[in-house]
Amino acid sequence: MNPAAEGTTYPAVPFVVEPSRVAAFRSLFGISRGIPPTFVTAAEFAAFPQIVSDRHLDLDFSRVVHGSQTYRFRRPLHEGEELAVRARIEAIRIRGGNGFVTIAMDLEDADGVVVCTARSQMIERAAGA
Amino acid sequence: MRGRATVSVGQELPALARVVTREDVKAYADVGGDQNPLHQDDAFARSAGFPGVIAHGMFTMGHMAAAIVAWVGEPDAVLAISAQFRAPVFVGETIVAGGRVRSIEDRSATAILETWVTVERNGRTEWPVKKGEARVRLA
Numbered sequence: 468m469n470p471a472a473e474g475t476t477y478p479a480v481p482f483v484v485e486p487s488r489v490a491a492f493r494s495l496f497g498i499s500r501g502i503p504p505t506f507v508t509a510a511e512f513a514a515f516p517q518i519v520s521d522r523h524l525d526l527d528f529s530r531v532v533h534g535s536q537t538y539r540f541r542r543p544l545h546e547g548e549e550l551a552v553r554a555r556i557e558a559i560r561i562r563g564g565n566g567f568v569t570i571a572m573d574l575e576d577a578d579g580v581v582v583c584t585a586r587s588q589m590i591e592r593a594a595g596a
Numbered sequence: 597m598r599g600r601a602t603v604s605v606g607q608e609l610p611a612l613a614r615v616v617t618r619e620d621v622k623a624y625a626d627v628g629g630d631q632n633p634l635h636q637d638d639a640f641a642r643s644a645g646f647p648g649v650i651a652h653g654m655f656t657m658g659h660m661a662a663a664i665v666a667w668v669g670e671p672d673a674v675l676a677i678s679a680q681f682r683a684p685v686f687v688g689e690t691i692v693a694g695g696r697v698r699s700i701e702d703r704s705a706t707a708i709l710e711t712w713v714t715v716e717r718n719g720r721t722e723w724p725v726k727k728g729e730a731r732v733r734l735a
Contacts, residue, residue: 491627495620496662501671505658512629528632533653537678543671 468566468591472524473559477517479551482510486546502544514552534588551575564593597669597735609695612663616651618687624655653681656724663693664730673733682726689715705734
């Protein structure tokens with residue numbers, strides 16, 4: 468992973484809050500109504516391909532484990548709405564051969580309001596570890 | 597939504613247990629979008645140093661969120677949620693989500709919960725989620 472990629476921003480990716488996918492998520496976690504808070508992970512995965520394929524960042528996803536995750540909501544997501552997912556590399560630290568990257572994503576609604584901010588810390592384990 | 601009058605600092609959330617099956621993990625990969633073979637392919641997981649496939653951290657966090665939603669009454673009451681992943685969860689294990697009320701802010705009608713997810717393994721308590729937190733709205 469390349470520490471100089473800190474600050475990289477990526478083009479917005481569209482994500483539709485599909486009711487059938489929300490229902491499957493609810494069913495898996497035994498939640499009877501609404502949108503489960505961690506459903507936002509599905510939006511994150513819509514934006515991950517451009518991060519994983521970013522040669523400047525050079526993140527080896529096969530060595531990545533998930534360190535921590537945060538979601539902050541300004542309002543609940545709505546079923547059926549289309550959001551724009553804007554990803555950025557917020558921080559990169561290298562310690563003991565392991566790389567720690569914080570990826571932030573803003574989910575914007577049609578009015579440009581940031582509905583939710585997701586932050587993932589991913590750990591790229593040292594090669595051969 | 598849970599009423600303010602029913603909430604006090606130190607109050608515990610009811611523990612929520614579930615067995616994590618291979619089918620659950622596969623279903624989670626499909627609905628969450630994370631198709632990393634670490635969660636589906638035993639040979640790949642062993643090459644990464646695990647005895648077999650492990651559940652997604654986000655599966656464990658989704659279960660933690662379910663315990664919070666069950667307590668607060670509805671998903672929309674969850675204003676923020678976070679988790680630090682500390683230990684893997686293997687297929688067949690039972691994860692238990694728990695939490696307690698750390699603080700209450702009456703002005704905004706919100707409460708901060710500290711939450712966690714544990715698993716009993718070889719006679720020890722492991723912490724798939726060590727430091728979880730949520731901010732929830734109260735009625």
